[in-house]
Amino acid sequence: MLIFILNAGSSSLKYQLMNHATHRVLASGLCERIGIDGRIIHEANDLKTTTDVDFPTHKEAIEYVLKLLVEGKQKVIDTIEHDIDAIGHRVVHGGEYFNQSVLIDDSVIRKLEKLIPLAPLHNPAHILGIKICLELMPGKPNVAVFDTAFHQSMPACNYMYAIPYEDYTEHKVRKYGFHGTSHSYVSQEAAKLLNKKDSKVIVCHLGNGSSVCAVKEGKSMDTSMGLTPLEGLMMGTRCGDLDPAVLAYLMEKKNMSANEVVDYLNKKSGLLGVSGISSDLREIMEASAKGDTRASLAIDIQCNRIKKYICSYAGVMGGVDAICFTAGIGENADLIREKVCSGLEFMGIEIDKEKNKIRNSNTREISTDTSKVKIFVIPTNEEFVIANDTYNLTKA
Numbered sequence: 001m002l003i004f005i006l007n008a009g010s011s012s013l014k015y016q017l018m019n020h021a022t023h024r025v026l027a028s029g030l031c032e033r034i035g036i037d038g039r040i041i042h043e044a045n046d047l048k049t050t051t052d053v054d055f056p057t058h059k060e061a062i063e064y065v066l067k068l069l070v071e072g073k074q075k076v077i078d079t080i081e082h083d084i085d086a087i088g089h090r091v092v093h094g095g096e097y098f099n100q101s102v103l104i105d106d107s108v109i110r111k112l113e114k115l116i117p118l119a120p121l122h123n124p125a126h127i128l129g130i131k132i133c134l135e136l137m138p139g140k141p142n143v144a145v146f147d148t149a150f151h152q153s154m155p156a157c158n159y160m161y162a163i164p165y166e167d168y169t170e171h172k173v174r175k176y177g178f179h180g181t182s183h184s185y186v187s188q189e190a191a192k193l194l195n196k197k198d199s200k201v202i203v204c205h206l207g208n209g210s211s212v213c214a215v216k217e218g219k220s221m222d223t224s225m226g227l228t229p230l231e232g233l234m235m236g237t238r239c240g241d242l243d244p245a246v247l248a249y250l251m252e253k254k255n256m257s258a259n260e261v262v263d264y265l266n267k268k269s270g271l272l273g274v275s276g277i278s279s280d281l282r283e284i285m286e287a288s289a290k291g292d293t294r295a296s297l298a299i300d301i302q303c304n305r306i307k308k309y310i311c312s313y314a315g316v317m318g319g320v321d322a323i324c325f326t327a328g329i330g331e332n333a334d335l336i337r338e339k340v341c342s343g344l345e346f347m348g349i350e351i352d353k354e355k356n357k358i359r360n361s362n363t364r365e366i367s368t369d370t371s372k373v374k375i376f377v378i379p380t381n382e383e384f385v386i387a388n389d390t391y392n393l394t395k396a
Contacts, residue, residue, distance in 0.1 A: 008129030031061040044074040088390035093119035094146030101389035150180030153219040177223035187215035206330035208236035214313035236279035239269035274298040303339040348372025
C-alpha cells in the first residue's frame, strides 16, 4: 500500500510518499513560503532538487507535488488514481474528541473546526490540507493522526490545572500535550528492547520544540507540554515553564498586548533569548566551547529542565526502566545527553561516556553495563506512525 503523508502548516507543506509494506520512502519534500513566493525542496530517485515555484495557496502546492510524483526524472509512480491508496494527515490538536487516529468524514472536519481556538495556527492549515486532498483525490480514504491523541490516557490529576473547574468544563482549559506520535513510537520501541510489556519509560523528544513524556505500560501518564506547546522544557525559541505573573509584568513593563507577550515567549525566548546567539543548539554549543557565558547558561538551563522532568516522572510512575532520547537534539547532541544524565546515578541512571559519543542513525544503548536504568537513543519516525495508522484504518 502506498500512502501519501501530509503535514500542512500555515505557509508550508511537508510530505512523503511511503510504501507501508517495505517502509520505503519513495519521495519526500517541503513546500515553503506558500502565499508569498514559493519554493519546493523535493527528493526522489536519489535526486534532491530545490525549485522556486509560485504557490498562491496550498492547493497549487499539493497539485505541484502530485505532478512531480508522476512526471519527469523524479517520477516514482504512474498515476495518482491507481497508485496512491490513502492519505494520512498529521493534525496537531484533537482536543478531547479524539483518543486515536480516525478516518476523516464531515463530522471529523466539523470537530476539527470547533478546535481551532485551541490551535489557531495549526488546525486551520490541517483542515485546508484535508479538504484539498478530498478535492484533488476524490474517493481516496483520508486519515487524521493527532499529536494529542496519545496523551488522552493521562489521568485527570495530571492534565488538570489548578484554576476554577468551570474553566475546564466551559472552555476546555487543560493539559493536552503534543509530540504524541513520536512519544508513542519511541516508547513502543523501548518496550521491545526491554522485552517488558509493563515497562516504565521516559521519552525525551528534544528538538527545536521539545517535550518529555512518562509512559507506563504503553500509555502516556504525563507530558511536559500543556494547553499549548509553550509549557514545559526550554526550547529553541519557547520559554517553557515560568511564573504566569511574568505575562502581566511584561505587558506593563514593555507595553505589550496579551498576544504580543505570548508571541514574545513563543518566538523570541528559549535558547535564542537566553543566549542572544541563535535558536540552533549547534551554534550555541560552539559559542559555549569558546567561552561565551550566556551560551553556557542556555545549555545549563535546558539540561536542568530536562533533568527535573525525568526525576518528576520517575516519581509519577513509581520508578523507571528506561530513559530514551530522540529527535534532532536528542539523537545527535551527546553533550546534552551526558549533562542530563550526570547526577542521576542515585536513581540507577549511569551513562557510558564512550558509547554516548558514538554517532550514527541507529537505535543504540548508551548506558553502562551496571546501570539499573537503560538509556537509549532511538531515532523517531513520526511519518511511519502516520502511515501505519492510515494503513490499519483503510486496509481492506
